[in-house]
Amino acid sequence: MTGSFVISLDFELMWGVRDHRSVQDYGDAVLGGREAIPHMLARFEAAGVRATWATVGLLFARNRDEMLSFAPRDRPAYEDPGLSPYADIENRLIGENEQADPMHFGASLIDRIAETPGQELATHTYSHYYCLEPGADADSFEADLAAAAAIAGHSGHKLQSIVYPRNQMSEAFIERGAGQGITAYRGDARGWLYRPRADAETTRLFRLARFIDGALPLGPKQVVQPDHDGQAWNVPASRFFRPWSKKLAFYHALHIRRIETEMELAARQGRCYHLWWHPHNFGRNTTENFVGLDRVIECFRRCSDEFGMVSRTMHDFTVS
Template structure:
């Protein structure tokens, strides 16, 4: 019988994920810090035998600005608020990764590829917002096609997808299925996480990361929606270390450990996610938090047969529990 497990997914996006939020270089320290943080995260994953999903913005696979422009021309999305559109940022993009460490990421993808048991998945090609006004299903399909084309022959076909800003549009599930995806990461299963609008809701989400306001959000096979995409929903967002609030760090770690323990006892899954750029500042502090959680995972693995899974591995178990897991990335 499956003993449940820890699922980890990271939304790897660099500047493409925050260009509409942080302007004038205000977040650049975090973004540049990804170059140091990501290899160290991978080293911890390898040390503790962690299987993880890296949901990667397709633009990061490009090797030149011209290649980016070529693919973006095929995605005619016209948001009502055009600050969301990736192609409006092209004027700020350098010619290649050597010139521009904020918009290119192929060398980092190579490091993920070299690390055992890491799944490279989709975070859409252009950090596509599936619920914003102006975008259409045809635009989304064009975005899916761009990801498939730029990665063809470079990595194994993607099977998992995470939607930018957790904007899950169920009308687009069939398109995902036709593109080869079988699972996605849905938002945490509580009314508080059904929307990102409003400061008060944001404050309550923050509090829930430190104090158990909404439960542990375990994920079970019974809960996973099977038609047409399997929902391997989030249990917790791993918030980055915050120096002014360092007194709360122990509470955050305790909250996640309690969820992991409950999942292990219930033979369920516990799904943690974050962005590499969350670790781009206070890198050592964030890595120490991650390692403490991974050490605790090892204890649970020993006592409860609590294993490590990527999203795709959980989806395969959900579809064919009798087959177990084959490490075929």
Template structure:
């Protein structure tokens, strides 16, 4: 059997918990509210094109109301040197008591909708959108956070096998903690210095500019890789290949370049029997919904073509990591 490529989709599902320390509600509310239109339509697309997707979800979203949320907080909270990073002091000022009143901070109904669709994995984005490389936080605080996130998923009969670190702040000293708590894989960053991540305020403008340029031009390669070459200890590393940047009116003329860049990388993965890992946040699609969904549709049409021509298969992070842990490569995958 010829070697088959793998297409992975992962989403960082966080609502306002992911941006509370960056944007005011007034500045970013349209994106957050728009998630409730974007997610059902993404799910329909995934179902239509048989896409297995991983939804890394902030644990605070699992609740329908504030009373339930407060009853399930971990005992230890992160002691960031910059107190603005922590969401816990902001719980008293939530705009409502439940999901209906406050759709920016509660997501129980959206999680249920995701789980009602086939081939969708519920993963963790930590409980509190925890920053693992910020000064002041500790390993014990991280473990308490992870345990809380695993617990809330278990309460709805979901096991937690995949981790996506908020802001891609991967602390390799914490991977063993993930393993002890049942997590078997995480999403690493692309293999290039420009994608290396540190504390939030240490981001350099040159890196940001190069990352933006790399979305349109083949500056740093395709970032595809073979499943039999991934790191499996202490847990499996499934690096990102490409962040799916949201549509922006000012860059409209460059959209064909952005689409060609992604499609070419997917084609190369399909031909070589390698992994292409695409990720984004649902709130990236909360604004300019039609343009963003149209762009995603073009990508998934291409994935379908690569499935027909080369046997490219769609897997969740958990499914791909299970293959890696079993010592299997993509020769063993049957085309879907």
């Protein structure tokens, strides 16, 4: 069996971090992530790397009024109202369009992604929906997905794969996704460290353990095997590609080596290696992050030459 290399990106700009970050303290990373996307696309095209871009539906909007016109009437009643973005939009706390507010609009980047060979546009829900937070429910989630499909369809795109925001998912939400035409989703990585949790359950201890496991083996090597679970294709995550930090440069070297080791194992065993990140993770220390990405792509090329490993999008598994 031929091994597969999968990349999925959670494309969200400020919508994915607005509940715990501000434009003042993180806007530079979001803008840097915008600038990094064309360079990612160029590398992917040059190396024949296919990737899935799970995109927050709000980013498709050409202006603020369009965000509201496609927004669902049935919205989540989160116990923490700050998790919902709609008040910010209705109260005009964001700009009018992409030119005025590039941190909350992304249509031009979506066009770039769609024009690049081998890239899949997928959904990250319309509003960056938190499935496991108190107040979320399956009906409003389904309405959210319908809104994401509608605004993407308005631009001529069909969304068939999903990445659940914060990797929060359950069988009920996976079933509702399938009902909205979703045929593939990014499941959680193997092991107790990566079980889906609400943010309140993801303690500092869990975060520290995941961080360590990114460089040193606390858990199993994350080679995976996509399969159909009766609702859709589960394309499990292998590893989050962590951004470079000057204070932790030694860690990043170990992290890249762990990725290379796992990818080579997946190639030898004819299994799958699924790497993911957010574009804004490259928004700071961009040069160093691309050095790491170049090493990952070179490792894939070696695995392709030596073991026949192929690059796939998440949707590719549903048609193979």
